Amino acid sequence: MLDATQDARRLPAAPGVGYKAQHFTDLRADPGPVKWLEIHAENYMGDGGRPHAQLRALRPDFAMSVHGVGLSIGGEDPLNTDHLTRLKTLVDWLEPASFSEHLAWSTHGAEFLDDLLPLPYTDATLTRVAEHIDQVQDVLGRQMLLENPSSYLAFEESTMSETEFLSELVRKTGCGMLLDVNNVFISATNLGYTPQGYLDTYPLSAVREIHVGGHAEDADEHGSPLLIDSHGCETADPVWALLEYALALTGPAPVLVEWDNDVPDWATLRAEADRAAQALTAHVSG
Amino acid sequence: MTGMQSLFRTALLDPESAAPAGLQDAQGNPATKRFDVYRNNVTVALTEALRTAFPVLVKLLGDQNFDQLARVFVRAHPPNSPLMMHYGEALPSFLDDFAPLAHIGYLSDVARLELALRKSYHAADPPSFDAARLGAVSPEALMASTFLLAAPVQLVPSRWPLVDIWRFNTVEGADKPRATPQSALITRAAFDPEPHALDPAQAAWLTQVKSGATLAQAQDTACASDPDFDLTTVLSLLIQHNAIADFTTPKE
Numbered sequence: 001m002l003d004a005t006q007d008a009r010r011l012p013a014a015p016g017v018g019y020k021a022q023h024f025t026d027l028r029a030d031p032g033p034v035k036w037l038e039i040h041a042e043n044y045m046g047d048g049g050r051p052h053a054q055l056r057a058l059r060p061d062f063a064m065s066v067h068g069v070g071l072s073i074g075g076e077d078p079l080n081t082d083h084l085t086r087l088k089t090l091v092d093w094l095e096p097a098s099f100s101e102h103l104a105w106s107t108h109g110a111e112f113l114d115d116l117l118p119l120p121y122t123d124a125t126l127t128r129v130a131e132h133i134d135q136v137q138d139v140l141g142r143q144m145l146l147e148n149p150s151s152y153l154a155f156e157e158s159t160m161s162e163t164e165f166l167s168e169l170v171r172k173t174g175c176g177m178l179l180d181v182n183n184v185f186i187s188a189t190n191l192g193y194t195p196q197g198y199l200d201t202y203p204l205s206a207v208r209e210i211h212v213g214g215h216a217e218d219a220d221e222h223g224s225p226l227l228i229d230s231h232g233c234e235t236a237d238p239v240w241a242l243l244e245y246a247l248a249l250t251g252p253a254p255v256l257v258e259w260d261n262d263v264p265d266w267a268t269l270r271a272e273a274d275r276a277a278q279a280l281t282a283h284v285s286g
Numbered sequence: 287m288t289g290m291q292s293l294f295r296t297a298l299l300d301p302e303s304a305a306p307a308g309l310q311d312a313q314g315n316p317a318t319k320r321f322d323v324y325r326n327n328v329t330v331a332l333t334e335a336l337r338t339a340f341p342v343l344v345k346l347l348g349d350q351n352f353d354q355l356a357r358v359f360v361r362a363h364p365p366n367s368p369l370m371m372h373y374g375e376a377l378p379s380f381l382d383d384f385a386p387l388a389h390i391g392y393l394s395d396v397a398r399l400e401l402a403l404r405k406s407y408h409a410a411d412p413p414s415f416d417a418a419r420l421g422a423v424s425p426e427a428l429m430a431s432t433f434l435l436a437a438p439v440q441l442v443p444s445r446w447p448l449v450d451i452w453r454f455n456t457v458e459g460a461d462k463p464r465a466t467p468q469s470a471l472i473t474r475a476a477f478d479p480e481p482h483a484l485d486p487a488q489a490a491w492l493t494q495v496k497s498g499a500t501l502a503q504a505q506d507t508a509c510a511s512d513p514d515f516d517l518t519t520v521l522s523l524l525i526q527h528n529a530i531a532d533f534t535t536p537k538e
Contacts, residue, residue: 042371045371046371046407046408046409047410047437048409048411049407049408049409049410049438049474050477051408052411053411069368070369071368072368074290083367083368086369093305107368108291108295109295111295111364111365111366112365112366112370112421113295113298113299113328113363113365114328114331114365115324115327115328117291117294117298117324118324119290120290126391152315152320152321153309153312153317153320153321154309154310154312155308155309155310156309161339171401176502190311190312190320191311192311192312192313220311220316220319221318222311222313223463224312226319228323
């Protein structure tokens with residue numbers, strides 16, 4: 001288990017955005033309240049060129065968060081050690097303030113399925129995921145943050161709740177939490193519980209970062225609401241409300257706006273960051 | 287528990303197979319449509335990755351045809367690495383054997399060119415090379431030298447007018463492709479890869495140089511293909527576009 005108290009690296013308790021290469025010029029000219037950037041690790045695992053040059057140019061002005069989408073922490077297979085090595089190479093040269101990954105799986109056998117897939121919550125999966133987190137923290141030599149997933153369905157074989165599962169992982173591995181309140185809202189709606197009740201049992205003292213982002217609305221074949229984690233539009237009002245509820249529990253925290261599909265112009269994304277800044281200010285003064 | 291992810295994977299990529307058992311909604315009903323969200327996510331994500339990676343193929347085939355091709359391809363060749371920047375490496379040879387599109391012979395070379403452009407984009411930055419070094423050695427020593435090309439340099443051999451086809455579909459007002467074979471030399475002076483047309487003799491020369499032959503050996507191969515082969519043209523192309531990393535002259 002990792003002793004996270006030895007790790008002083010922290011993102012600032014301010015708004016950040018998911019970085020997109022097309023915003024490079026506009027972001028630098030007018031960052032607004034944005035103090036840090038999150039990058040998807042896998043997009044920067046080439047050997048050089050523009051992706052690396054942009055990060056080198058941005059690094060003096062923005063704290064960096066490396067967010068992996070390909071490690072398959074929840075996979076039945078052992079972690080891909082080649083991929084872990086690539087991650088270490090990136091983290092070693094960029095020296096980000098934070099590294100995070102998802103409670104999900106995406107690789108099976110030799111295949112990468114390019115989606116964040118769900119797992120049941122049992123003693124067996126708990127042991128395996130904890131081993132994977134230990135391995136990541138050992139190789140990277142730092143604490144990792146684990147993000148709670150967005151769920152569309154539940155597993156009959158699960159024997160514990162998601163928040164029990166996450167709390168046990170924090171206890172066993174010393175990892176931090178990346179609390180995605182959009183995912184909480186999506187899962188709660190899809191699986192019929194209250195998002196506030198979920199947050200009240202979340203390992204809140206381990207939260208080092210919060211995500212907000214957009215979702216799409218659909219319904220299943222029984223007419224029950226089915227929210228989809230699309231990251232393709234503005235963050236919905238109830239998710240902003242949930243952010244304020246979460247901030248009241250955690251205290252000031254780094255808040256990231258995620259927008260990965262149909263990426264808008266910088267002004268639109270900046271307006272979302274402004275809204276995150278308001279939520280942070282309201283919490284401090286309120 | 288073991289095997290759940292195998293069942294998941296099979297059902298994700300095979301629309302005919304049923305969702306795995308043991309998945310439910312909040313009321314305990316089987317989560318059939320809910321599973322379809324993952325199915326849809328995977329197909330859409332992989333198809334989108336291919337659309338981004340092969341814009342000229344999309345243009346040549348049209349959106350609908352490309353999406354049909356992508357659906358067949360992603361099921362046969364899901365990514366074998368989380369590095370999506372290189373996804374589609376199997377597409378050129380898949381196209382070579384894909385009967386419905388066999389009548390468009392140059393498609394697989396276009397796919398090879400688009401893959402090579404991406405490889406070049408993500409390659410290590412070229413070192414700065416002082417071209418004056420080339421002038422400082424005797425012509426004899428130069429011909430006995432071997433060359434190391436910069437990491438972003440790629441060569442895509444083709445018997446089609448490959449670079450003309452690429453340009454015609456990416457550059458407004460570009461000329462129609464000529465009926466002449468063109469291999470593509472890709473260079474990257476700073477960040478944006480650029481394809482250049484090579485005739486067969488130039489392509490044969492560059493293949494030799496890339497594999498470590500001396501300039502004299504490469505010259506022989508090129509002249510066998512075209513007696514009028516001109517070394518200066520292709521050497522200045524490499525110099526102009528920052529394509530040389532280093533060269534080694536044998537000790538006397």
